[in-house]
Amino acid sequence: MSEFKCIFLDHELDADPALRFYADFFLNYQPSKWQKGGGDGVFSFVSDDGYKAQLCVLExxxxxxxxxxxxxxxxxxxxxxxxxxxxxxxxxxVEDFGDDQWVPAGSFLAPMKAWLAVEDFFHHPLEKSSRMGWLSSHEICWPDKC
Known part of the structure; x- marks a missing residue:
């Protein structure tokens, strides 16, 4: 049986996430809401055949x-x-954007654009969104590798 869950900001583990609950954080973006909650979230999906997908967001x-x-x-x-x-x-x-969360400085998007990835993940979690550009982590010059 497939499993979809979310850990988002300061909310409890959501074992049955509803897309509309998360929409407000992106579409009516307020940095104070994100900062109050730690600034990040992880949407996780495990398919019936064992594929594991995650979409992580960091504000x-x-x-x-x-x-x-x-x-x-x-x-x-x-x-x-x-x-x-x-x-x-x-x-x-690549920089530390808080709590040892190292990400490419160029990976930040406008909240409404980031929402597209979340929305697409809810509908097709085993495919990355085609509504934005992506770069493989193997193509990024990480501090310990370059």
Whole structure:
């Protein structure tokens, strides 16, 4: 049986997430709501055949929301990971945006654009959204690798 859950800001684990509950955080974006709740969230899906997908969002006041998509096949130790592309020229500038959350500075999007990824994840969690650009984490110059 498939499983969909969410850990978002300061809310309890949501074992039956409703898309409309999360819409307000993106479509009526207020940094104070995000900062009060820790600034991040993880939407997780496990399919009937064991595929695991995650969509992670990280807010940074003044920059917007960074989105990361992960997908791993059943039984695999490693999957694929992609970051949203907001500013391509900053994708190799990886910084700590709070609590040891290292992400490309160019991965931040306007909240309404980040919402598209969340909306698409709810409808097709085993596919990354086609309504924005993505860059594989293997193509990013991480501080410990470059």
């Amino acid at each position: 940074s006041k003044g920059l917007g929301i960074s989105v990361r998509y992960n997908l791993r096949a059943a039984g695999e130790r490693e999957g694929v990971e992609f970051y949203s592309v907001g500013q391509p020229e900053k994708m190799n500038r």
